[in-house]
Amino acid sequence: MEINTELFEKIPKDEKKLNEIVRPSETYFQDAWRRLKQNKLAMGGLVFVIFITIAAIVGPMLSHYNYYSQNFRISNQGPSAAHWLGTDKFGRDQFVRILYGARISLSIAYIASLLNLVIGILYGSIAGYAGGNVDNIMMRIVDVIWSVPSMIYVILLMVILNKPDHPASDGGMSSIILAMAISFWVVMARIVRSQIMALKEQEFVLAAKISGASSMRIILKHLIPNSMGPIIVTMTMSVPSAIFTEAFLSFIGLGISAPQASWGSLASEALDGYQLYPLQLFFPAMAICLTILAFNFLGDGLRDALDPKMRK
Amino acid sequence: MLSFIVKRIFSTVITIFVVITITFFLMRLMPGGPFSSEKKQTAQALENLNIKYGLDKPVFVQYTLYLKRLSHGDLGPSMQYEGRTVNSIIAYSLPVSARLGVISMIFAMLVGVYMGIVAALNQGKWQDKLCMLIATVGITVPSFVIATLLIYVFAVKLHIFNAIGLSSPKDYILPAIALGGSAMAFVARLGRSALLDVVRQDYIRVARAKGLSKNVVIYKHALRNSLIPIVTYIGPLLAGVLTGSFVIEGLFGIPGMGREFIASIGNRDYTVLLGFVVLDATFLIVANLLVDILYAVIDPRIKIEA
Secondary structure, three states, X not given: OOOOHHHHOOOOHHHOOOOOOOOOOOOHHHHHHXXXXXXXXXXXXXXXXXXXXXXXXXXXXXXXXXXXOOOHHHOOOOOOOOOOOOEOOOOOEHHHHHHHHHHHHHHHXXXXXXXXXXXXXXXXXXXXXXXXXXXXXXXXXXXXHHHOOHHHHHHHHHHHHOOOOXXXXXXXXXXXXXXXXXXXXXXXXXXXXXXXXXXXOOHHHHHHHHOOOOHXXXXXXXXXXXXXXXXXXXXXXXXXXXXXXXXXXXXXXXOOOOOOOOHHHHHHHHHHHOOOOHHHHHHHHHHHHHHHHHHHHHHHHHHHHHOXXXXX | OXXXXXXXXXXXXXXXXXXXXXXXXXXXXXXXXXXOOOOOOOHHHHHHHHHHOOOOOOHHHHHHHHHHHHHOOOOOEOOOOOOOEHHHHHHHHHHXXXXXHXXXXXXXHHHHHHHHHHHXXXXXXXXXXXXXXXXXXXXXXXXXXXXXXXHHHHHHHOOOOOOOOOOOHHHHHHHHHHHHHHHHHHHHHHHHHHHHHHHOOHHHHHHHHOOOOHHHHHHHHHHHHHOHHHHHOHHHHHHHHHHHHHHHHHHHOOOOHHHHHHHXXXXXXXXXXXXXXXXXXXXXXXXXXXXXXXXXXXXXXXXXXX
């Protein structure tokens, strides 16, 4: 056996790298991103989400059709080279209407989720940090809202807020967003509260307190950044439920009103003639399903990636 | 235990009271009244109607009157249908919805649990992948899409089922699947992960080591404990069945509560709407209470702090 003597040579002292850090240090989010990249389903979801968002913004601008002009000579056509997904009963291009629908459905979902995030973080962090009676009262209120079937309240709020005949009406979009924000923030508030409750007893918070940081600063600079993982996951998961709710409302006739189109209202319009033209229902339904699926995959992946216990 | 139950019942009553109050005042904010319909009425006739239904009184007086009547179980007269009370509308439509709801829940539980077992026992194999694929589809596809798809394939194309109405027991199959689809998917996923957790526990290994057959261990020891998380899901499941029924009942032409609820919104039928919300919410809140108590009873590991 041949021994490679080079390997056994003495290293001069100054060349020894005693305290070398083998791997470059990663922040929490770099670490999570690295793990997310390994999850194919989640990355597929992320790619789809980015794709559909860009398509919703840019798509309608690139097409020479618009979502409202009617042409009865070409009504109820199947997919063709001129109209990729066919036309509806007024001869409007389905492809463009679905892209416009994506604009409205996704705007509603994103803005409603963002509002939930803001209200939920504010409410949850105050309740969790204050503790005691303040927490008790605030959480009783959340319990009450929690135990009511939220869809019933969204429906009632829609009836109150939505005035489709009003000249300044935007087809019901802002009403849906508001109705959902009022009803759905409790989920986020609960998550944030439980996170803050667990974190506030830890030493770094005590250290911040001793250094004279105000409660406001501790919540904003220490507690919320440290509970970002579950918050992001909850927010990702609230997008599909918002899309779902919007589709549901539009489907029962309380959501977006014509000529504006959302995925739910497109599906609802196609319902009258679906026995003859099933494709008109199929495409918006597919758009809803694929987007919900993508967000679910992404949310599941994020949950795994952002959980420090999963770190390898 | 007793003080826990008493406390929970107390908070349940308060919750129901708050729900009634919020709904009552929300309702009065709605634009348009129950009598502003297509028929043009004289101011005098309108006033008489308002007096008849007590709408001329201040809102707070109306509220106390409503609470007083409600304490006797009387939900008041319908403002849209002459001569019908809310109680009679509920008495007519609730059994229809309840029957469909119970059938779809049984479907969701049985099929969901079974799929969960199959998936967990064949973890990683094609059976697992198939079950989880079905479960993912069930969660992501909205119930109205499932419903129209079922009607299109099985009623319009294949003529196996009727598309509309509930005249024979067979007619329950399609709406029950559409209504219970997403619940079934949730139960399947929940059941799979719960069973996988339980199977890794020490006492299962002990049971196997003592020579019990695999089936006895799975169905007698593991399954029971893995059902616990599913029990907590019954509350939200009920909510899904209740709200899902708005669309499903409309699509299948079923004269249940969901359809009446949507109609009462369009009609601004205050009393019917309020009655339905109160009933729905009470139903759900009480179901959640029962689940909480049941949960504590079946899982001795849960410590109750009262």
